[in-house]
Amino acid sequence: MKKLIAILTFIFLTFFTNAQEVKMADAMKENGKIYVVIAVMLTILAGLILYLIRLDRKISRLEKNK
Amino acid sequence: MRKSWWKILGVLLLVYTFIAGLLIEVPRNPQLEETIRNLFFHVCMWFGMMILFIVSFVRAIMYLRTSKPIHDIASRQYAGVGILFGLLGYLTGAIWMSYTWIDSNKSIFNSFDSIAREPKLIGAAIALLVYAAYLVLRDSIQDIDKRARISAVYNIFAFAMLFPSIWIIPRLLDSLHPGGSQGNPALDPGSASANMRLVFYPAIAGWTLIGVWIATLKIRMKIIHEQKLSQ
Numbered sequence: 001m002k003k004l005i006a007i008l009t010f011i012f013l014t015f016f017t018n019a020q021e022v023k024m025a026d027a028m029k030e031n032g033k034i035y036v037v038i039a040v041m042l043t044i045l046a047g048l049i050l051y052l053i054r055l056d057r058k059i060s061r062l063e064k065n066k
Numbered sequence: 067m068r069k070s071w072w073k074i075l076g077v078l079l080l081v082y083t084f085i086a087g088l089l090i091e092v093p094r095n096p097q098l099e100e101t102i103r104n105l106f107f108h109v110c111m112w113f114g115m116m117i118l119f120i121v122s123f124v125r126a127i128m129y130l131r132t133s134k135p136i137h138d139i140a141s142r143q144y145a146g147v148g149i150l151f152g153l154l155g156y157l158t159g160a161i162w163m164s165y166t167w168i169d170s171n172k173s174i175f176n177s178f179d180s181i182a183r184e185p186k187l188i189g190a191a192i193a194l195l196v197y198a199a200y201l202v203l204r205d206s207i208q209d210i211d212k213r214a215r216i217s218a219v220y221n222i223f224a225f226a227m228l229f230p231s232i233w234i235i236p237r238l239l240d241s242l243h244p245g246g247s248q249g250n251p252a253l254d255p256g257s258a259s260a261n262m263r264l265v266f267y268p269a270i271a272g273w274t275l276i277g278v279w280i281a282t283l284k285i286r287m288k289i290i291h292e293q294k295l296s297q
Binding site for chain 1 (some may be wrong): 068080081084085088089094095096099100138249276280283286287290
């Protein structure tokens, strides 16, 4: 009986540790903090795209003036 | 500003990439953990680089067939943005590698010893150096027609070097990257789930469109510059 319990505990523990093995940002998503990262990345992207649009406009103006 | 539907599409695809790329469910890989999401950023740099180099190669052939200077300018600028994407791919790869490939049982120096043998790193370095030589060769020739013709021919050779250096040899050797000698990196079901592909393909298109946008801006700037010189 003791042996059986020991084996069962062992199996249970291995399953348990397997499930825990891969660390992902689950907690971060629960807290909603991942949205902060998205906001930061989108701000940078928006800045770069605005820069490109301004550059595009300037070049178009130069093309018209020639 | 020249309004084009593909510029808007490129921006929308990137916004989608940034949002969905961080929020979708990804496979739980014990070695990569959340860094698997780098597929939408690091890997897309390389795909963008390859597409830009293909455009550069096509424009080089068009120059040799027609001798119109516009194709020469375009070929040079697409190659330039392609190199930029390649360098960004290298830099992001260096960051990613130092969290996933470093062997914590060894010193960083010894760990790097095995990473430096990675065939994809060597192949990509060769490809980028071949294209860097293209820029050096171009700038070393004074005569405009000769410069355009020689660099177009060299561009074709540089493109041919992409085949062994990044498409063939790294696929034959064992690699730390997924799909070394066993298959397609990032494209086979083992390394990217169907869910990830929903973001991965739009991400490639988005990054490439932004690269094309930058290249067209540089081409237009160069044309204005040339017109100023000839006045």
